[in-house]
Amino acid sequence: MKVTQNPYSPGDTIRMTEKTTQSPGNRLGMVRLVACILLLPIVTAVDVDVDVVVIGAGFAGAAAAHRLVQRGLSIHLIEATASAGGRTRNFDLASHAFDTSTDSVVEVGGTFVAPGHTELIALAKETGHPIYNVSGQRSIRWGGRATLKQQRRYAATAPAGVWPWWYWGVDTRGKLRSSVMYTAHAGRSLFQTPADIRTLFSNATWATLEAAGDELAALTDTIDCQEDAPSSVDSSSASAWFDRDLSSFEGWIAAQASPGLPEEARSMLRNMCRGMIAQEPSQVSLLSILKSLKGCWSSGAEDQYRVRGGTQAIPLTLTARLAAPSSPNSTVTFHSPVRLIDVNAAAGVVTITHGVSSKQVTARWAIVTGSPAAVAQLSWSPPLEPVPMQLLQRMPMGTSMKYFVQYDSPWWRSANLSGAVMVAGFANRSVPREWGNHFDQCMEHSPFDGTVGEGEGEGEGEGHHYALMCWVEGETNLHFISLNKTTQRERVLTFLEKAYADPRARTLAKGVVAFNWASEP
Ligand SMILES: Cc1cc2nc3c(=O)[nH]c(=O)nc-3n(C[C@H](O)[C@H](O)[C@H](O)COP(=O)(O)OP(=O)(O)OC[C@H]3O[C@@H](n4cnc5c(N)ncnc54)[C@H](O)[C@@H]3O)c2cc1C
Helix, strand or coil: CEEEECCCCCCCEEEECCCCCCCCCCHHHHHHHHHHHHHHHHHCCEEEEEEEEEECCCHHHHHHHHHHHHCCCCEEEECCCCCCCCCCCEEECCCCCECCCCCCEEECCCCCECCCCHHHHHHHHHHCCCEEECCCCCCCCCCCCCCHHHHHHHHHHCHHHCCCCCCCCCCCHHHCCEEEEEECCCEEEEECCHHHHHCCCCHHHHHHHHHHHHHHHHHHCCCCCCCCCCCCCCHHHHHHHHHHHHCEHHHHHHHCCCCCCCHHHHHHHHHHHHHHHCCCHHHCEHHHHHHHHHCCCCCCCCCCEEECCCCCHHHHHHHHHHHCCCCCCEEEECCCCEEEEEEECCCCEEEEEECCCCEEEEEEEEEECCCHHHHHCCEEECCCCHHHHHHHHCCCCCCEEEEEEEECCCHHHHCCEEEEEEEECCCCCCCCHHHCCCCCEEEECCCHHHCCCCCCCCCCCCCCCEEEEEEEEHHHHHHHCCCCHHHHHHHHHHHHHHHHCCCHHHHCCCEEEECCHHHCC
């Protein structure tokens, strides 16, 4: 036996067998390994006993723990990684440090806040990290993703001022700068208003997309956001609901092929899906898209606000408060993945085993947060019911990467460009292959100190920070993350240089930053 440092909690040690794979002849090693496993529950004492144990210190876990403590319950929050935040993560362009909160951070994960995110907005206020408006306008009527129904209504009354229903880009009109659009039909064009976009597409594409929008708007009428499944509906409605749940959005797009959906329109519908939920249309049900278009998960313009200090600032502050000695009813453990959730329903006790030294927490209740894949990886005793387990195993994670290029000056503004680039209509994804062929959308994504937003000035000057960011989504991201870092950087810079038709995209680039979410728990 040798004593090995536990990689998760540096202060802890654990005894491990020298070999984890044993040949039949190495029976002593096998016995030792079995003994270690069998002894774990016996030698491990309960470390903490609380009302509620919360697993995961992302937004959901940190917020739940905070609210429970406010209501007088004792909690223990357990996080697998070194920091709170989960799929929200800040990167400081000034210090190049992750997991910090300053006016020069960019968010490599969750970023934008919709007016409908009322719980998050309340937490932002309570933690002293106010939201700020990053839209060009005071309130976006249609920032790309208001509910489809609202958008269709606006379109009927003010067609020239409303973005097309399938538009997944940013609203840039407030600052009167142009954005770049690549389409198979018109090539590289600049646009500023919805009316400009109309001129970039063929009549056939436009008419087909309008008809598709009408059909989807009619379908969203049948959706009840409160229901996970139809309960009190007649059998024909129930059957339609299940049909939509079983059909993929790609299936729906394919069905629009009759009498013939132009390839350009097809590609815009696919990009809209990737832009909305970072997933390939073949991986998402039609029902899911309808719920999203109806605004069941967040109504209003999804990209209207950001959080000053970066979105991760909120869970960072909440967990710091929960861990503080001044909060006697709460404790927090980092670096300690939960492995086993043991529910003793008769005794009303749940026992959580976490970390490689198998610490244990007992509680009356457990709140389990995280991605479906992370939750499915936990060991449950008794095992989860088959249906929820099957569901967890069949909910694919979105594959989305934000690739940032940092600059010392917002050179695109002087070229009267907003920084936004949209690509649509190419059958083989995006732009010609030699450009990189990985990006459907890029935008300015400067930190607070460099942001052009309402009331924030132009954010320009000494010591301010600027960034352009390209989304890499869906299947394309699976390929992109397999490339080495030099190739990734080269592809992004080539794309930006061509898209802006400006060599400064490459020559002024100060650095790049991206975070691969596929490797997270
Ligand atoms: C690139 C990207 C961009 C996004 N953009 C937006 C956006 O603009 N607006 C928006 O609203 N949303 C956005 N999202 C989504 C948003 O970030 C997430 O929905 C949200 O952060 C999820 O929070 P959560 O607490 O539910 O889960 P998570 O953030 O995943 O938190 C779960 C936590 O549990 C921990 N954990 C996992 N397994 C264990 C274990 N066994 N034991 C202990 N701890 C464990 C994880 O380490 C993590 O800290 C984006 C996501 C990504 C990746």
